[in-house]
Amino acid sequence: MESLLPAGAPDPATLTQLVVTPDANADGSEDICATAGDAFRAFTGYSGASITEAKRMSATGWTKRDIVGVWDVSGDKVPDLLFRDDNAPNRGLALRKGKPGTNGGADLSSLATAGASNGAQDYTYGTSGRDKATCPPGLPGRAGKPVPWAAGWHIRPAGSPSSCA
Known part of the structure; x- marks a missing residue:
């Protein structure tokens, strides 16, 4: 748009x-x-x-x-x-x-x-x-769409889930 x-x-x-x-x-x-x-x-x-x-x-x-x-x-x-x-x-x-x-x-x-x-x-x-480094923005979410980093859970580079919010 x-x-x-x-x-x-x-x-x-x-x-x-x-x-x-x-x-x-x-x-x-x-x-x-x-x-x-x-x-x-x-x-x-x-x-x-x-x-x-x-x-x-x-x-x-x-x-x-x-x-x-x-x-x-x-x-x-x-x-x-x-x-x-x-x-x-x-x-x-x-x-x-x-x-x-x-x-x-x-x-x-x-x-x-x-x-x-x-x-x-x-x-x-x-x-x-x-x-x-710990909580990068725009991590992939459902259907490959990025999820804002403050929105909640993400996967740390080591693979363990973490909350950024």
Whole structure:
């Protein structure tokens, strides 16, 4: 399926990860978070046929990170960013708390960097065992379709089952 991208959007061939999220910024449309090399990006106003805005959230720091999702993890009714952080292997999963947006949802700029977030830091959400070597993304599932690594069980390289979630 093709979607129209707005001016300033990166070449889709440069995107290394895409994660569709519920309406994180409360504009009435789903949003997409993506990585493109070392950059973290947000695409807002997704209608299935087009995207309203493409915004580079952070230019660096995402080569060793994977987006898990954007939703209210902390329970404050504001979407947060949950990601795997291989930059800090002792942390595994990190939580970046969103700040409220003017129309509800999250102010997406608060998810761009730890310093801009609610609390001005990334919180440890999970510890070891979630690095790419232990818990690789996109392992084969039923009918050969990849299963997101955070979705549950996977097979470790040694062959024993393990839970990544």
